[in-house]
Amino acid sequence: MTDDQIGVDETRKLLVLDDDEPFRNRLVRAMEKRGFSVTGAGSVAEGLEAVKAEPPAYAVLDMRLTDGSGLDVVTALRDANPDARIIMLTGYGNIATAVAAVKAGAVDYLPKPADADAVAAALLDHAEALPPPPDNPMSADRVRWEHIQRVFEQCGRNVSETARRLRMHRRTLQRILNKHAPRG
Structure with missing residues (x-):
């Protein structure tokens, strides 16, 4: 050992x-x-x-x-x-x-x-209580961006299909996808 x-x-x-x-x-x-x-x-x-x-x-x-x-x-x-x-x-x-x-x-x-x-x-932790909150949770902007990226990947990186599923205008989605991820 x-x-x-x-x-x-x-x-x-x-x-x-x-x-x-x-x-x-x-x-x-x-x-x-x-x-x-x-x-x-x-x-x-x-x-x-x-x-x-x-x-x-x-x-x-x-x-x-x-x-x-x-x-x-x-x-x-x-x-x-x-x-x-x-x-x-x-x-x-x-x-x-x-x-x-x-x-x-x-x-x-x-x-x-x-x-x-x-x-x-x-x-x-075998207790059924909720875990403590994270020290550095993601910002709301980051959570939104992550969700959009995930749906985009699930749609085979098809912008039109992603926009339809997110109920978002295609151009708006394209602008979001062209930006870098928000901090936090």
């Missing part, structure tokens, strides 16, 4: 699934320091393989991956270990994806980049 693994509790097996390799590696190391036995995966296929090999008690899953959705792994994990505590991470925070994640079996939903303390707290 190495010095980094001292204090690792084998009942605290954690799967970290994220296709952003630097972020995943940092989170894996940080969670190991917090006493978790961590397996990292970079794709839905790797995540499903890890769940089949040894179903973890905890999971931190990215919502959008290059080969699919973290929701696919939630379903497999729920089948393998119904008591697993699952946290979804996403860079596209919106109500629809949060609802989908919770319906699939996630216990919490955190925006990326999430720090290891927030992830550990969400995984280990």
Whole structure:
């Protein structure tokens, strides 16, 4: 056993699934320091393989991956270990994806980049109370911009279809899409 693994509790097996390799590696190391036995995966296929090999008690899953959705792994994990505590991470925070994640079996939903303390707290907090408010929540302008970007991506980057679904004039949408993301 190495010095980094001292204090690792084998009942605290954690799967970290994220296709952003630097972020995943940092989170894996940080969670190991917090006493978790961590397996990292970079794709839905790797995540499903890890769940089949040894179903973890905890999971931190990215919502959008290059080969699919973290929701696919939630379903497999729920089948393998119904008591697993699952946290979804996403860079596209919106109500629809949060609802989908919770319906699939996630216990919490955190925006990326999430720090290891927030992830550990969400995984280990078994109380049904609401989590504390974020220290730096996104501004209303940023939330609006993120929502528009998400719908735009879901519509295959089709401006006309996105404008129709958002009930917005096409030119207005084009102006918004040409701007940089608001701060905060």
